[in-house]
Amino acid sequence: MSTLCRLHALQVTLGENAFGPFSVGIAPGERIAILGPSGAGKTTLLKLISGELRPQSGSYALKGIPIETWSLRALSRARAVVPQSSEVAFGLMAHLVIGLGRIAIEGDLKRDAIIQYAARLSSCEHLLHRSFDTLSGGEKARIHLARVFAQLWDEQNSLILVDEPLASLDPGLQIELLESMKRYADARNHAIVAILHDINQAMHHFDRLILVKEGCLVGDHASGMGAISVLADLYRIQLDVIERDGSPPLVFPRASLGLNTL
Numbered sequence: 001m002s003t004l005c006r007l008h009a010l011q012v013t014l015g016e017n018a019f020g021p022f023s024v025g026i027a028p029g030e031r032i033a034i035l036g037p038s039g040a041g042k043t044t045l046l047k048l049i050s051g052e053l054r055p056q057s058g059s060y061a062l063k064g065i066p067i068e069t070w071s072l073r074a075l076s077r078a079r080a081v082v083p084q085s086s087e088v089a090f091g092l093m094a095h096l097v098i099g100l101g102r103i104a105i106e107g108d109l110k111r112d113a114i115i116q117y118a119a120r121l122s123s124c125e126h127l128l129h130r131s132f133d134t135l136s137g138g139e140k141a142r143i144h145l146a147r148v149f150a151q152l153w154d155e156q157n158s159l160i161l162v163d164e165p166l167a168s169l170d171p172g173l174q175i176e177l178l179e180s181m182k183r184y185a186d187a188r189n190h191a192i193v194a195i196l197h198d199i200n201q202a203m204h205h206f207d208r209l210i211l212v213k214e215g216c217l218v219g220d221h222a223s224g225m226g227a228i229s230v231l232a233d234l235y236r237i238q239l240d241v242i243e244r245d246g247s248p249p250l251v252f253p254r255a256s257l258g259l260n261t262l
Helices: 042-050 072-076 094-102 111-121 137-151 171-188 199-205 225-235
Strands: 005-014 017-026 031-035 057-062 079-082 159-163 191-195 208-213 216-222 237-244 247-256
Touching (some): 017 057, 017 216, 031 042, 031 199, 042 079, 042 159, 042 191, 042 208, 072 079, 079 137, 094 111, 094 137, 111 137, 111 171, 137 159, 137 171, 171 191, 171 199, 199 247, 216 225
Parallel strands (some): 031 191, 031 208, 079 159, 159 191
Antiparallel strands (some): 005 017, 005 057, 208 216, 237 247
């Protein structure tokens, strides 16, 4: 299997907190969920993968090229990020926020059409002429997802990074957008790496689970029944499981390990 990006022993210190070493390989077309307790280092790992954070040690190659040699313009064609925070600096109209995904493309004759396509795919066509500042958290998340779709619309074998993309959305829209993201990425062989808190979403929509705890990578597993015990250890909870023929298992957190229950 070819490698889209490879992290080797990346380490970074932020204030008094040390993170790493992180060693991860990601192939084109993979669907990877990053899971772990709050404060474990999931967002730090995602920022290292995006190139936003530069490590103090280790190496990182994206498409075989060291990350530190990429220009910002070139990097914008190889990876796109939906951040945890959805604010923008100015009170832009929503269609202009989506259009920011195309800003690195000179002479972009398809810009307006792709903004429309991307908005339709992320279920936010009706928001295009609203001021971004007036949108709810869930609406802003949809606009940012459309921006990512627009950014990598013309690319193949690129990387989509999303930090808790569904937290402020209702369950129906969560499923709709996960399926839209998958269809979009499948058509272009993009890899998706997403930080999630919902174990069932990770099991149902992602092929591989990267587990992070206390600033370290503590597991890298295929999703499915074989991952249940390590997930229980990761969160220190008991998990009840319903197995289903031909479908991912359903997982139900029951109680924290070591705590008395009534």
